[in-house]
Amino acid sequence: MIKIKCMVVxxxxxxxxxxxxxxxxxxxxxxxxxxxxxxxxVKIKKGRSDRSILxxxxxxxxxxxxxxDFTVALDRTGEAYTSEGLASWLNRMAVHEPGWATxxxxxxxxxxxxxxxxxxxxxxxxxxxLTHEMSRLLLLxxxxxAMTILKGEKYHK
Amino acid sequence: MIKIKCMVVxxxxxxxxxxxxxxxxxxxxxxxxxxxxxxxxVKIKKGRSDRSILxxxxxxxxxxxxxxDFTVALDRTGEAYTSEGLASWLNRMAVHEPGWATxxxxxxxxxxxxxxxxxxxxxxxxxxxLTHEMSRLLLLxxxxxAMTILKGEKYHK
Numbered sequence: 001m002i003k004i005k006c007m008v009v010x011x012x013x014x015x016x017x018x019x020x021x022x023x024x025x026x027x028x029x030x031x032x033x034x035x036x037x038x039x040x041x042v043k044i045k046k047g048r049s050d051r052s053i054l055x056x057x058x059x060x061x062x063x064x065x066x067x068x069d070f071t072v073a074l075d076r077t078g079e080a081y082t083s084e085g086l087a088s089w090l091n092r093m094a095v096h097e098p099g100w101a102t103x104x105x106x107x108x109x110x111x112x113x114x115x116x117x118x119x120x121x122x123x124x125x126x127x128x129x130l131t132h133e134m135s136r137l138l139l140l141x142x143x144x145x146a147m148t149i150l151k152g153e154k155y156h157k
Numbered sequence: 158m159i160k161i162k163c164m165v166v167x168x169x170x171x172x173x174x175x176x177x178x179x180x181x182x183x184x185x186x187x188x189x190x191x192x193x194x195x196x197x198x199v200k201i202k203k204g205r206s207d208r209s210i211l212x213x214x215x216x217x218x219x220x221x222x223x224x225x226d227f228t229v230a231l232d233r234t235g236e237a238y239t240s241e242g243l244a245s246w247l248n249r250m251a252v253h254e255p256g257w258a259t260x261x262x263x264x265x266x267x268x269x270x271x272x273x274x275x276x277x278x279x280x281x282x283x284x285x286x287l288t289h290e291m292s293r294l295l296l297l298x299x300x301x302x303a304m305t306i307l308k309g310e311k312y313h314k
Contacts, residue, residue: 016180019173082233083286126283128299129240138295142285 002032002090002150004143005100007064008136009057009107010041017133024140031147035100037064041107054112061104061115068099071119073111074135078122086123087146103143105135159189159247159307161300162257164221165293166214166264167198174290181297188304192257194221198264211269218261218272225256228276230268231292235279243280244303260300262292 012018028034042056065071070093081089093101104111104119108131116122125138148155169175185191199213222228227250238246250258261268261276265288273279282295305312 014177014180016173016176019176020171023171023173080284082284086285125285126295127237127239128243128282128295129302130295131298134295134298138283138285138287138291141288141291145286 002094002147003100004028004032004090005035005037005069005102006105006136006139007037007039007061007102008105009039009061009132011038012133012136014133017137020137021140024137024144028140028144028147031151032143039064050109051112054106054109055114057107057109058112058115065102066099069102070097070099070121072101072103072121072123073116073119074103074105074125074139075111075116075122076124076127076129078124080124080127083142083145084149086142087149090143090146091150103139105132105139108132159251159304160257161185161189161247162192162194162226162259163262163293163296164194164196164218164259165262166196166218166289168195169290169293171290174294177294178297181294181301185297185301185304188308189300196221207266208269210264211266212271214264214266215269215272222259223256226259227254227256227278229258229260229278229280230273230276231260231262231282231296232268232273232279233281233284233286235273235281237281237284240299240302241306243299244306247300247303248307260296262289262296265289 012021025034025036039057039060042053042060044053090101104115125135125142130138145155169178182191182193196214196217199210199217201210247258261272282292282299287295302312
């Protein structure tokens with residue numbers, strides 16, 4: 001069975017995106033083992049630099065990772081897939097990798113450069129800048145779509 | 158003022174995407190003149206081919222277009238922009254084109270090849286296949302983001 005872990009910073013605040021997240025998480029769980037992990041956000045004190053916040057967030061994320069996790073950092077500058085391409089990648093992962101496919105989405109500031117650099121893969125959902133909460137919804141929808149592609153179901157067209 | 162027309166087939170059925178649409182439409186209207194036009198979907202009779210449905214939908218869309226509309230068909234195979242790129246394109250449009258920037262999103266089947274071929278521009282939100290309803294949300298969020306970029310506001314990062 002395909003094992004998918006999503007690691008996000010903070011809980012989702014937008015009500016409609018939260019609803020959408022639950023909608024696709026529930027569907028995705030019919031096809032795959034899914035872990036959804038919300039890492040606590042770093043408190044933003046006055047005068048703290050973006051860099052220092054990103055570093056603290058990266059540490060919080062790394063503390064929650066397991067050694068065998070196959071980490072996929074989401075960043076606009078990463079590799080762009082078609083939905084079919086993402087599906088076959090997930091399938092190869094499940095066959096060849098022992099660990100979880102672990103998708104990491106940052107805070108409103110994104111992810112630290114070091115974290116992006118050390119991830120096993122960097123994935124881009126779009127060239128457009130998306131809010132981190134919109135990225136969650138889009139990722140979940142694509143993971144669900146990938147599963148329906150692999151099962152040959154008609155959701156995907 | 159920037160004039161934006163969105164032409165979509167059918168109303169949005171997913172409750173959370175409908176909420177998201179209203180959320181961004183309301184925000185977008187603070188910055189631009191916006192028309193949101195829902196074209197009636199074609200009734201799908203048994204045995205009717207996708208091609209014939211797409212042609213009928215294209216006709217319904219064309220009937221609602223005005224001569225001066227600058228048509229932008231949304232299709233996965235179109236041109237991909239960054240958010241900043243989309244913002245400057247919209248700005249150039251407002252300066253040089255008399256008509257409305259008219260974004261056309263199809264039905265679950267997409268848009269007919271002829272309609273895509275005759276559009277003045279073809280825009281891709283992502284290499285990934287998105288549902289037509291998800292494309293609406295993403296487009297509206299990007300149009301809102303574009304306006305905040307043009308106004309120099311802090312929403313966009």
